[in-house]
Amino acid sequence: MATTEEKQELVDALSGPRYYRISISGYGGEAAYMSISKEAHDFWKKVTEEHGDYDLVQYMNSDDVDECDFEDIDGVPEEALFLNDPDDDMYKRPWYESHTEFEHSYGATYGSAYITVDEVASEDYNADHIVDIVKQEDVSDLNEQVLEESDNTVEIVEMGCCDDHEGYVAQLYSSEKGQFFEGRIETVGEFDPKKLKIYTTEYLNGEDTITEVHYDGVEVDNDGGDTNGKGYSAAVWEN
Numbered sequence: 001m002a003t004t005e006e007k008q009e010l011v012d013a014l015s016g017p018r019y020y021r022i023s024i025s026g027y028g029g030e031a032a033y034m035s036i037s038k039e040a041h042d043f044w045k046k047v048t049e050e051h052g053d054y055d056l057v058q059y060m061n062s063d064d065v066d067e068c069d070f071e072d073i074d075g076v077p078e079e080a081l082f083l084n085d086p087d088d089d090m091y092k093r094p095w096y097e098s099h100t101e102f103e104h105s106y107g108a109t110y111g112s113a114y115i116t117v118d119e120v121a122s123e124d125y126n127a128d129h130i131v132d133i134v135k136q137e138d139v140s141d142l143n144e145q146v147l148e149e150s151d152n153t154v155e156i157v158e159m160g161c162c163d164d165h166e167g168y169v170a171q172l173y174s175s176e177k178g179q180f181f182e183g184r185i186e187t188v189g190e191f192d193p194k195k196l197k198i199y200t201t202e203y204l205n206g207e208d209t210i211t212e213v214h215y216d217g218v219e220v221d222n223d224g225g226d227t228n229g230k231g232y233s234a235a236v237w238e239n
Contacts, residue, residue, distance in 0.1 A: 018188070019187075020120065020133065022117050024108050025108065028227075031203065033165070033171050036168045043077060047073060048234075048236065053234045057233065058071075082100070095172040105211070114139065117134035146193050154194045171204070175233065176227040177230055180227060182223050187216070
């Protein structure tokens with residue numbers, strides 16, 4: 001004799017697939033981490049310690065060092081031009097495409113991220129909204145809710161760290177606000193929060209960034225976000 005759960009699964013299967021849109025918004029940003037020489041580190045470290053990061057941001061965020069509107073320095077010595085690619089006629093690469101980049105991040109910061117889940121009419125990008133399932137819930141609060149409802153057996157957040165990197169490092173961070181993730185899933189039956197898995201990575205700046213969203217063991221493709229830039233910050237340090 002079929003159990004109640006088995007009967008419900010049959011009803012769900014006969015009723016056809018259902019579609020849900022998952023989005024994550026809040027504060028976060030994009031960051032690039034790149035290796036630099038000791039000489040470049042020493043020059044920029046002194047500048048940032050004495051004057052702040054304005055001139056370093058100007059250098060990293062410009063197309064050409066000659067176009068930089070520096071406030072506290074007259075120019076940048078050759079050994080500190082760490083974005084110049086010696087294998088490409090010393091072309092100054094954009095900060096997000098550095099030839100020495102070893103880590104790149106983009107996403108909402110876990111501590112200020114909100115998740116929304118809507119049921120929609122189809123898998124199409126512009127499918128009609130049917131009903132709110134999760135309405136702008138703090139991701140950490142939803143994790144606590146699932147933990148409580150599952151008697152501490154299910155946790156929907158898994159936190160990790162990026163690989164260690166030894167040497168001298170430069171970072172540019174573009175701070176942003178808005179929607180960082182939007183993806184769609186097709187299910188049989190109702191959306192189950194316990195089947196969510198949200199992965200975060202702690203990067204070298206110490207922030208936990210949401211990097212992946214999975215549902216029922218399958219990664220959900222990110223169809224793209226919509227964010228507004230809030231400013232840049234830059235730093236150099238030795239690991």
